[in-house]
Amino acid sequence: MAALMIQGTGSNVGKSLFVAGLARAALRRGLRVAPFKPQNMSNNAAVTADGGEIGRAQALQAQACGLAPHTDMNPVLLKPESDRGSQVVVQGQVLATVQARDYTGFKPTLMTPVLESFHRLRAAHELVLVEGAGSPAEVNLRQNDIANMGFACAAGVPVILVGDIDRGGVIAQIVGTQAVLSDTDAAIVKGFIVNKFRGDPSLFDDGYAVISQRTRWAGFGVLPWFAHAGTLPAEDALDLRRPSAGGRMKVAVPMLSRIANFDDLDPLAQEPAIDLTMVPPGQAIAGDCHLIILPGTKNTRLDLDFVREQGWDIDIAAHVRRGGRVLGICGGYQILGRSVSDPTGLEGPAGTTPGLGLLNVQTTMLAEKHVRLVDAVHVASRQPVRGYEIHLGITEGPDRLRPFAAVQGSPEGAQSPDGLVCGTYLHGLFTDDRFRAAFIAGLGGEPSKARYSERVEQTLDSLAEHIERHVDVTGLLRIAGCL
Numbered sequence: 001m002a003a004l005m006i007q008g009t010g011s012n013v014g015k016s017l018f019v020a021g022l023a024r025a026a027l028r029r030g031l032r033v034a035p036f037k038p039q040n041m042s043n044n045a046a047v048t049a050d051g052g053e054i055g056r057a058q059a060l061q062a063q064a065c066g067l068a069p070h071t072d073m074n075p076v077l078l079k080p081e082s083d084r085g086s087q088v089v090v091q092g093q094v095l096a097t098v099q100a101r102d103y104t105g106f107k108p109t110l111m112t113p114v115l116e117s118f119h120r121l122r123a124a125h126e127l128v129l130v131e132g133a134g135s136p137a138e139v140n141l142r143q144n145d146i147a148n149m150g151f152a153c154a155a156g157v158p159v160i161l162v163g164d165i166d167r168g169g170v171i172a173q174i175v176g177t178q179a180v181l182s183d184t185d186a187a188i189v190k191g192f193i194v195n196k197f198r199g200d201p202s203l204f205d206d207g208y209a210v211i212s213q214r215t216r217w218a219g220f221g222v223l224p225w226f227a228h229a230g231t232l233p234a235e236d237a238l239d240l241r242r243p244s245a246g247g248r249m250k251v252a253v254p255m256l257s258r259i260a261n262f263d264d265l266d267p268l269a270q271e272p273a274i275d276l277t278m279v280p281p282g283q284a285i286a287g288d289c290h291l292i293i294l295p296g297t298k299n300t301r302l303d304l305d306f307v308r309e310q311g312w313d314i315d316i317a318a319h320v321r322r323g324g325r326v327l328g329i330c331g332g333y334q335i336l337g338r339s340v341s342d343p344t345g346l347e348g349p350a351g352t353t354p355g356l357g358l359l360n361v362q363t364t365m366l367a368e369k370h371v372r373l374v375d376a377v378h379v380a381s382r383q384p385v386r387g388y389e390i391h392l393g394i395t396e397g398p399d400r401l402r403p404f405a406a407v408q409g410s411p412e413g414a415q416s417p418d419g420l421v422c423g424t425y426l427h428g429l430f431t432d433d434r435f436r437a438a439f440i441a442g443l444g445g446e447p448s449k450a451r452y453s454e455r456v457e458q459t460l461d462s463l464a465e466h467i468e469r470h471v472d473v474t475g476l477l478r479i480a481g482c483l
């Protein structure tokens with residue numbers, strides 16, 4: 001069975017989007033194709049039908065392939081909990097929390113499950129498109145590597161290198177990557193692509209020729225900037241400040257230091273009625289917003305401290321006194337309560353941190369992680385909604401008597417007595433068109449009739465067509481072994 005690995009000269013050069021588009025192009029050509037990323041680092045995770053979690057980008061790539069997300073598509077997921085440590089998720093399940101300095105010694109144990117997952121996908125599909133992580137030029141990380149060349153060599157998968165011309169220096173990016181690779185690793189690279197070009201791609205003909213001459217690698221195209229990328233769910237925190245539709249209803253979202261699952265916000269940002277603003281650290285939350293959303297976080301207690309450091313606790317309390325609404329999702333829900341306790345130190349030093357006290361609930365962190373797809377009914381609108389849970393902790397208290405939703409008849413989430421403050425563990429709510437419309441109407445806005453999932457599908461098709469126009473897709477499939 002065929003496979004091809006897309007590596008990049010650095011982070012955020014467009015690997016994830018390119019793999020999604022190439023996957024949709026291969027699917028449109030009649031191939032059974034699946035995505036794969038050996039190791040991802042992201043707090044933006046998706047829940048799979050087999051009860052695990054993978055990086056959000058692999059879930060989008062699965063959709064591009066016409067598949068449901070599966071844990072084999074991202075067998076190692078690192079979820080940063082602090083500046084120095086990450087939770088390690090292997091084949092969908094939490095294995096350990098490892099400090100950065102110890103991860104190098106931990107990696108040799110991970111190649112086996114990585115290859116197991118890859119070979120299962122390869123046996124079931126005609127083509128597996130593999131995405132690298134970071135850059136193979138980080139040769140200081142080459143020993144026991146599972147994310148880039150270490151995997152490619154172990155699995156015998158040819159590599160295409162993607163460079164980002166938008167950030168400048170793309171000739172040095174690609175030529176310099178080859179210069180630092182070992183001869184063995186350089187030999188497995190079969191070509192390059194220049195990504196994110198603005199303007200007429202022919203203007204880069206001379207630069208393209210220089211890369212070819214210096215590297216002796218085949219060029220597979222110069223890919224112009226894809227203007228509709230903002231329609232697709234984002235995984236990288238660098239994408240958080242993408243512009244919103246700019247409507248009348250103002251929604252503010254504080255950018256927590258450990259923000260997680262922020263793709264919850266993407267459907268709202270594309271609603272014409274909504275002006276969604278990501279509030280960066282050091283900036284006050286505007287006093288004229290209609291709604292504040294506290295998003296998910298990988299470390300609730302650290303982000304409670306962070307909220308107070310920015311003065312956002314004062315802004316949020318003033319907003320509620322003025323009659324403004326607040327929605328907390330997952331970690332944001334926990335932040336809104338009276339306290340968050342971590343008696344065994346699951347997310348850091350054991351202890352209890354006072355919450356914002358806007359909901360009369362308390363959260364206790366427990367070792368069991370809740371990861372599941374959920375069908376629920378929103379209590380206020382009576383709209384059915386499909387979402388997912390991915391969290392530590394149990395939240396209890398009097399405001400749970402006024403639930404946000406009902407899940408199989410059981411109460412979920414909480415509301416304040418005046419209904420201004422709500423909290424829920426349900427992610428993915430706003431991708432549901434009916435719920436999103438009812439929610440916006442409840443704020444006094446005018447919802448559109450847009451169908452979010454259809455828009456994503458249309459964008460994936462447009463991305464595939466964009467790649468077909470500018471990249472030698474047939475040549476890539478030939479390198480992969482499809483032709």
